[in-house]
Every structure is written in structure tokens, then in C-alpha cells.
Amino acid sequence: MIIIKGSNIIKEYGSKMSKTQVIKGINLTIESGEFVSVVGPSGSGKTTLLYLLSGLEPYTDGSIELFGKELNTYADSDTANLRQTKIGFVSQSYNLIENLNVYENVLISFIIAGKKDKSKVDKALEMVGMLDYKDLYPNQISGGMQQRVSIARALVNDPEIIFADEPTGNLDHNNGLQIMEILKQLNRNYHKTIILVTHNEDLLFYGTRTIRLNDGLIIQDVETLK
Template identity: 35%
Template sequence: MLLQIDNLTKSYAGPEGPTEVLRGVSLSLDAGETLALTGESGSGKSTLLHLVGGLDTADGGSIRLDGQEVTRLDDTGRAALRRGTVGVVFQQFNLIPSLSVAANISFQARLAGRFDQARADRLAEALGLTGQLAKYPEQLSGGQQQRVAIARTLAARPRLVLADEPTGNLDEATAAVVIEEMLALVHETGAALMMVTHSPALAARAGRRLHLRQGRLE
């Protein structure tokens, strides 16, 4: 089992006291498995992805990923987890503005020691980025930046891909290419994919679907 989450809880401070975002979430994910998380805005989907990816810390519960207890890692350990094990596709893209598109695509793979130029080239071609490689993020549209962020994650061949609305800024045809590339990574490398989506069509492509409602899985 690649990922095991047990009784995960998370609250955030608010003007009227703590707001519970996750209320005892438990799930498991095997290597090679794909999971779609659906739910209304504010149901805790993005928070769950951030906790699994070591981008935030839980109040309680356990996250065990590829043999590591994520909830016990310090900042350095969580950063190492994101370099070597987890790839996160953010809604905000988080591209490095001082790097070209080509350098952004290769960045995480180089950090992980898994850079493959042929793979980077294939991803750039598949995602329609071949003509944009010398440009910088500020010169791209939102949809193009999203495709660069996806290529960067997939180029590093992570053990687990966490994708937060990965096709939210893309047209239908490009969205279809993106999900095919993600599913191909799972098939080729035995990685797992957990994605948050509001798209019924995208959720239907996953092997399993779970619904979050008010911080609880259904």
C-alpha cells in the first residue's frame, strides 16, 4: 500500500473560533491506483491534498506514504518528500518566474535526480508547449501555465501525483490530453494519482471516486 490515511483531522482558526475542515478522514491508495475526490467548495478536498503532500500539518491522525509517517516529518523532511516522492499540481501553478518554460519543466525532475530530456520533450509536445519552451511564465496564458505545471510534475515521475483541479484552466481537448498523460504515468511507473475535481467526466476516468462532505468522506 502506497498511502494510508487514518482518522485525519484539521481545523483552522476563525473569528468565531476554530473551524473543522477535516473530521476523521481515513482512506488508502495502492500503487498504480487512481482516485478522484469530489465535493462542494470548502468541503476539505484541497486541505486533504495539502496535508498528504506535506504542505500543511494535521491536527491529528496519521498519514503514511511510501513507508514514511508524514505527520512526524519536520519542514526538511516534508520538502524531501515533495522532491522525491510526491508531485503536486497546484491551482496556482507555482512556476518559477525567473526560469524559462523548459527549465520549469525540468526543475523538479533535476532535483529528484530523474531528469530525462526525451521524456520532457515528449511531455512538452503532448501538452502543446514545444513552441513555448524559451518563454517565461509571465508570457504565457493561464492555460499554458497550467500545462507547464503539469509537465513539470509528470517529468519527475513521482510515486504519488496530487492534482488540485488539474484541468480547471484548460479547454476540453487539452484536458483530455492531460488526463491521458497522468493515467499513462500511473500505468508506466506504478505511481498513484489522487485528484480533486468538480468535473464528472474527469472523475469518471479514475478507478475510484470518493466524496467529501463537510470534512467527512462518503
């Protein structure tokens, strides 16, 4: 099933007087269950593309259908709902709230989405191996553990797609691999569609497909060789 369909996506930044096109006409289709790695040099538009596809940032021209509906026709309330329940976002910085413990950091995104069954919070923490640490605060755990909590937070509302922008960017090799293993398990065992941005070519084999960007355009879009 197609969950993202982008046609001639264009994104410009700047004012009328000086515009810069950072995404220059991208076409892509992503099916449910794919694990897509997006790579490319710094400034090639990877983060921008992720923001456009997830509805965090409006596009200038072209079209993006997310779950079968053109993104720019979503009402504000729909986009809020989309962000809370149908997509999860993980970034390079973990953005945990320092004065909330591990459990509460995940609970908060659950409460904002209006959900009730708190056993889901434990389940999300268990999926990332952080249930035993639920009473600790962010400054009491390692960066890798904080990133696992931020994945639990992205997961707790059972999203269909997880967008991850360089989730291993601040981690050492081993912690990075643990995060990649978790994403792989989420893809394989829980059928989450994963769209990952990475700088690290060694991590591509975790995914099923590699999209290479250069200067706002896709220059390669291939099944990942195992």
C-alpha cells in the same frame, strides 16, 4: 502496496478560542497505482485533504502514513526531500516563472532536487508533448500548454505520487481533456499513483476510484464505473 494510510484524520483551523474542524475524521488507504478522484462541494475539504496527505499541511489529530512512515515524524529535511522527489504537485494555476522558458521552468525543480542527468528534463517535456516548445516563454504558450509544463515540472524527479488540485479548472473543455489524457497515460504507462481533485463529474471515468467528500467527511468511496 499501500502508499497512503490515513486513520481518523482531523484538521482544525483557527485559534484556541475559535476552532473550525474542516476534516472531521477521515479513514482511507491508497494503493500504489490507483487513480483516485476526489469530488465534493466547494468548502467540503478537498484541497485541505490533498495538502494533509502530501505533507504540505500538518494534521491536528489522527495519523497519516506516507510510504509507510507517519508524516508527523518526518524531519523537515525528509519532508523537503519527499516533496522534491517522491511526490509531485499540480494545481489549478500553473505557477510558471515568467522569465524562464519552458525548459528552464522544468529544469529548476530538477536542480533544486540536486539531480544531474538533464536528459530527464527532455523526457518529462516529451511525456507531456511539450518538447518542441522548450524555448518558448510562458506568455507565448496557451493555458493548456502551461499546464502541461507544470505537469512536466511535477514529473521530472520521477515521483511515485502526483497530487493534482483541479488541474483542469482554468481550462476549456478540450484542453481539460488533454490534461486528463496525460494523467491517465502517466497512471497506466508509468504507474504513477494519481490523486486528483475535480469539480467536473464528467472527468471521473478517467480514474479508477472516486472519493466523495461532504463537510469534511467521506460520504462515498467506490471503484469508478467505466
